[in-house]
Amino acid sequence: MSLLEIRNLKKHFPVGEGWFSRGKGAVKAVDGVDLTIEEGETLGLVGESGCGKSTLGRTILRLIEPTSGEINFLGKNLLSLSQRDLRTARRDMQIIFQDPYASLNPRMRVGDIVGEGLEIHKLAKGKAKRDRVMELLHQVGLRDDHYDRYPHEFSGGQRQRIGIARALAVNPKFIVCDEPVSSLDVSIQAQIINLLQELQEKLRLTYLFISHDLRVVEHISHRVAIMYLGKVVEIAKSDTIYRDAKHPYTRALLSAVPIPDMSKKKERVVLEGDVPSPVNPPPGCTFHPRCAYREAACSQTVPPLEFSADGHGVSCHVFGPGKRP
Amino acid sequence: MASTSTTTLDQATAAADSGGLWADVWSRFKHNPIALTGFYVVCVFVFMALFADFIANDKPYYTQYKGQSHFPILRSYLVDLKLAKWPAELLNVDYKKLDGATSIFPPIPFRPSNISLLEPLEPPSARHWFGTDKLGRDVMAGMVHGSRVSLSIGFVAVGIAVVIGVVLGGIAGYFGGWVDLVISRLFEIMLSIPTFFLLITIAALLPPSIFLTMFIIGATSWVGIARFTRNEFLKIRNLDYVTAAIALGVTDRKVMFKHILPNALAPVIVSVVLGVAGAILVESSLSFLGIGVPAELVTWGSILHEASTTTYAWWLAVFPGFAIFITVLAYYLVGEGLREVLDPRLRGLR
Numbered sequence: 001m002s003l004l005e006i007r008n009l010k011k012h013f014p015v016g017e018g019w020f021s022r023g024k025g026a027v028k029a030v031d032g033v034d035l036t037i038e039e040g041e042t043l044g045l046v047g048e049s050g051c052g053k054s055t056l057g058r059t060i061l062r063l064i065e066p067t068s069g070e071i072n073f074l075g076k077n078l079l080s081l082s083q084r085d086l087r088t089a090r091r092d093m094q095i096i097f098q099d100p101y102a103s104l105n106p107r108m109r110v111g112d113i114v115g116e117g118l119e120i121h122k123l124a125k126g127k128a129k130r131d132r133v134m135e136l137l138h139q140v141g142l143r144d145d146h147y148d149r150y151p152h153e154f155s156g157g158q159r160q161r162i163g164i165a166r167a168l169a170v171n172p173k174f175i176v177c178d179e180p181v182s183s184l185d186v187s188i189q190a191q192i193i194n195l196l197q198e199l200q201e202k203l204r205l206t207y208l209f210i211s212h213d214l215r216v217v218e219h220i221s222h223r224v225a226i227m228y229l230g231k232v233v234e235i236a237k238s239d240t241i242y243r244d245a246k247h248p249y250t251r252a253l254l255s256a257v258p259i260p261d262m263s264k265k266k267e268r269v270v271l272e273g274d275v276p277s278p279v280n281p282p283p284g285c286t287f288h289p290r291c292a293y294r295e296a297a298c299s300q301t302v303p304p305l306e307f308s309a310d311g312h313g314v315s316c317h318v319f320g321p322g323k324r325p
Numbered sequence: 326m327a328s329t330s331t332t333t334l335d336q337a338t339a340a341a342d343s344g345g346l347w348a349d350v351w352s353r354f355k356h357n358p359i360a361l362t363g364f365y366v367v368c369v370f371v372f373m374a375l376f377a378d379f380i381a382n383d384k385p386y387y388t389q390y391k392g393q394s395h396f397p398i399l400r401s402y403l404v405d406l407k408l409a410k411w412p413a414e415l416l417n418v419d420y421k422k423l424d425g426a427t428s429i430f431p432p433i434p435f436r437p438s439n440i441s442l443l444e445p446l447e448p449p450s451a452r453h454w455f456g457t458d459k460l461g462r463d464v465m466a467g468m469v470h471g472s473r474v475s476l477s478i479g480f481v482a483v484g485i486a487v488v489i490g491v492v493l494g495g496i497a498g499y500f501g502g503w504v505d506l507v508i509s510r511l512f513e514i515m516l517s518i519p520t521f522f523l524l525i526t527i528a529a530l531l532p533p534s535i536f537l538t539m540f541i542i543g544a545t546s547w548v549g550i551a552r553f554t555r556n557e558f559l560k561i562r563n564l565d566y567v568t569a570a571i572a573l574g575v576t577d578r579k580v581m582f583k584h585i586l587p588n589a590l591a592p593v594i595v596s597v598v599l600g601v602a603g604a605i606l607v608e609s610s611l612s613f614l615g616i617g618v619p620a621e622l623v624t625w626g627s628i629l630h631e632a633s634t635t636t637y638a639w640w641l642a643v644f645p646g647f648a649i650f651i652t653v654l655a656y657y658l659v660g661e662g663l664r665e666v667l668d669p670r671l672r673g674l675r
Contacts, residue, residue, distance in 0.1 A: 063568055090574035103565035107587040117573045166569065 001075060003174060003206050004037040004060070009069030011052075011059045015279055027278045029055040030066070031230035034305065039173070042200065042207040044221030044238065046214055046253065048275060052230040053210045054098075057176040060208065061093055062086060073174070091121050094167035098179035100159035104151035110137075110162055111147040117169040136165040140195060157188035164195065174206045181216060193220055214257045218242055226250045229278055229286040232305060236312040246312070246319040248291050285317065293318045353666045360662020366655035373469055374476040378402075381466035383436045385420050385428035398431075435463035437470045437623040446638050456640035458631050464640060467623035468648055474624040475652065478539050478608040479601035485543025486600055490550030491586070491593065497551070498558025499581050505555070512548050520545040524607070528616040538617045542604050550596045557589035591667035595660050602656035609649050625649050 010033075012026035029052040037043050047053045058064045060071055062078055071078040074092060081089055097103035104113055115133045118124045124132045134144055140161040151159055160180060167175055177196065181189040197220060199205060211217050217224055218238060225235040226249065234247040245251045252269040273290045276282050282289050288298035297317045307313045308321035317323070354360060373380060384397035395415060403409035411417075420428050433454070441461035449456045455464035497508035524541050531537060561567060562585060570584045611617030612626025613633070620627070625645040632641035 058568070061572060063572055087574035087576070090572060093572075095569065095572045097565040097569065099565060103569055105566040105570075105584055105588070108584075116570070116575065120574050163569070166573070170573065 002036040003039040003074065004035070004208075005070075005072040006033060006035045006060065007070040007072075009033045009035075009056070009059060009071065010067045011055055011064060012067045025279050028052075028230045028281060029278060030059055031278075031281070033069075033227075033230070033232055035225065035232065035235075037174070037206055037208060039206055040200070040204050041222045042209050042220050044217035044224040045208060045210045045227060046212065046217050046224060047227035049212060050275060050278070051227045052278070053212075053227050054178055056227070057095070057178050057208055057210050061090075061095055061176055063095070088121075091117075091170045092172050093174045093176070094170065094172040095176045095178060096160075096163050096167050096180045098182050100156045100163060100183065103163050104159055106151055108150075109147070110142075110149050110151065110154075113151070113162060114165045114169055117166065121170055123170065133165075133169070136169055139168065139199070140165045141191075156184055157191060160184060160188075160192055161195070164192075164199070168199065168203070171203075172205070174208070177207055177209045179211055180209075182211065182213065189216065196220065214242075214253060226253065229276065229281050231286065231315065232313075233287065233315045234313065235305070237310075240310070240312055244312075246314040246321075247287075247316050248293055248319065249287050285315070350663075350666050354662055357662045357665065360658050360665075363655040363658025363662065366651060367659055370472055370652055370655070371476065374472045377470045377473055380431055381433035381435060381437070381463070381469040382431045383420065383434060383439050385430045385434075388420060388423070388426050388428040390414070390423060390426040433463065433466050433469065435466040437462055437467040438621075439463065439466070446635060448638075449640050455644045456638065458628065458638075458641060459635065462623070464628060464644060467628055468625060468645055471624040471628070471645070472648075472652075474535065474618060474622060475605045475608060475649075478535065478542065479604045479656075481539040482542035482546065482604040482608075483597055483600040485540060486547035486550055487593070487597055489544065490547035491554050493547070494551035494554030495558050495581050495586065495589075498555040499562055499577070499585065501559070501562075505559075508551075509555070512551060515545070515548045518545065521607070521610070524611060525614070525616065528611065533617055533619045535618050535622065538608060538611060542607050546600060546603060546607075550593055550600065553592040553596050554589060557592060558585055561585045561588050592664075595664045595667060598656055598660035598663060602653045602660070605649065605656070606653055 009030055011030040012028050014026050033056060045053050055064060059066045066079065076089065078089065111133050114136055115129050118129050118132060133147065137143065137146055142158065142161055154162065181192050184192060193216065200207060209217060209220055221238045223235065224238050224241045225232045226247065228249050234245065234250045241250065242254065245254055252271045255269040271290050276286065276289065284299040284301055285303050288294045291298065295318055303315045303317045303320060305313045305315040306320050314320045378398055382398055384401060386396065386398055388395045388397060391414065397415065397420065400409060404411060420426065439462060444457055444461045445459050447453055447457045453463050455468065457463055493508055497505040523545060527541055567580060567584050570580050608617060609626035612624045613629045615630050618624055625648055628641055628645040632638060635641065
């Protein structure tokens with residue numbers, strides 16, 4: 001059984017507030033996503049900003065209540081849990097944030113930030129708690145004397161380490177990494193990525209790694225899912241995506257990744273137009289207005305996410321499995 | 326990139342102080358001379374209220390009588406606490422008329438309760454610096470002791486308002502949705518009630534009491550605090566560290582009070598300081614109208630009330646009126662100064 005199974009997950013944010021604007025429509029941030037994540041793997045989730053990847057990550061953890069769908073985590077349907085049971089279940093699933101400046105409470109000491117989870121779930125108290133927090137700090141590359149300091153005394157990279165230690169404190173099985181390195185310097189990005197990989201091996205963690213940067217995802221992920229306008233359009237093993245992308249959108253994304261090797265000449269796919277509004281997505285395949293290969297069917301029916309034998313899923317009428325090579 | 330610039334700023338603040346926000350606030354508040362003046366004036370009034378018995382009292386600090394030393398003011402505290410008794414020769418004596426006693430009196434050797442019918446409505450003189458009222462009571466002594474009423478009404482009323490305001494505002498901002506909708510409508514209903522007339526009505530129906538006055542002022546003046554709290558909670562609730570706490574499984578109540586409230590206090594504190602000024606004004610107005618606090622309690626407003634019937638006794642109007650003006654102004658200056666210091670747009674960052 002997979003660690004996490006998501007079926008037809010939807011999150012629609014109603015547009016406009018108040019009594020009179022009901023039924024005006026909704027931002028379809030997550031619009032029918034199916035995903036499975038196996039234990040110990042890292043699933044990269046890539047897409048442009050505003051495509052719903054962060055919303056998906058938070059909806060999986062029920063930090064945002066989904067509109068509909070099913071989330072099976074460790075064999076339990078998360079959406080059927082009461083608030084109380086959900087709080088208990090949160091031990092197994094944690095999140096690491098993008099902005100290390102907003103993710104730590106400025107009024108709490110590092111030791112209390114990291115130790116809070118231990119207290120909540122009654123994992124350790126007093127001296128044992130202090131020891132465990134110290135151990136966690138060491139694990140993420142911080143020192144003992146950081147225990148009594150406040151977040152503003154740390155750099156961005158160090159803060160991100162504190163955020164990781166906080167997530168690890170409760171021994172989670174699954175961590176949503178919501179663009180954990182996007183706001184860091186490139187040199188520090190590598191450190192944090194390596195730390196995350198190290199921790200994964202040591203603690204058998206499972207990651208959902210959200211990013212808009214394909215290079216970062218390539219490095220850390222076992223499989224990669226590409227999201228466009230609230231839907232997963234392509235999902236495959238990491239090397240398959242980079243070698244043999246099928247969906248025109250994935251190919252456009254890949255062609256935008258700069259390659260430091262000057263001798264490699266690459267074909268550049270430039271997308272026309274902007275991302276359509278998620279309030280009113282185009283009919284059929286949501287990507288069709290920007291697609292160079294569109295056919296008649298593309299504006300009519302939504303292409304299902306179809307899988308080939310090796311687990312490469314594509315949602316495209318033209319390049320889907322068993323269609324054009 | 327935004328985060329790079331905050332990094333340097335952040336490290337600069339980090340180097341400057343590790344005492345957190347309040348050390349930082351004070352260091353910048355210090356550089357605002359107007360607000361600092363207001364702060365010192367408030368301190369003087371607080372000092373006056375706390376030590377009113379040592380500033381204006383008909384008992385001496387020290388008296389030597391029949392070869393024995395006494396400390397009557399200190400002893401009066403002990404007697405009030407039932408820890409001591411007055412010696413027979415000093416029970417209910419007028420120290421000023423005590424034969425053969427050498428006494429050191431406070432600068433104002435009267436209590437507001439010292440009625441002296443022989444010297445009613447005396448203008449300011451060396452004996453009565455701020456004059457006397459109809460019953461010959463010393464106005465300055467009344468004002469010194471009256472500052473206790475102003476101060477305690479200000480703080481207790483605002484304390485009540487803070488509890489109601491922070492809880493309701495916090496709930497509205499944290500839970501949002503229909504909870505917010507209902508509570509926000511409640512704010513609007515409260516705002517549309519004319520507080521002062523409500524106070525007058527209640528004061529007319531119930532016997533005058535200082536606690537009732539405190540309670541009514543508090544129970545009607547929380548809307549401003551509640552709105553500030555709601556807005557802050559609404560903002561902070563969506564920050565990542567709150568999401569992180571929820572993701573850890575922290576209960577709603579703990580998220581509200583441990584993670585959000587300490588970070589939402591800044592604007593609340595400003596409205597608290599301004600609220601104290603408002604409460605002092607309301608109490609003075611009520612006393613001026615002759616309702617609110619019991620008649621035997623001398624307050625700034627009740628001295629003003631007397632001035633309204635004896636218009637030629639200017640000292641009854643000018644001194645307490647000026648005291649109210651100065652106190653309220655001082656609180657406003659402190660409030661404004663704090664607002665400037667705490668405003669995140671004027672602040673580097675926390």
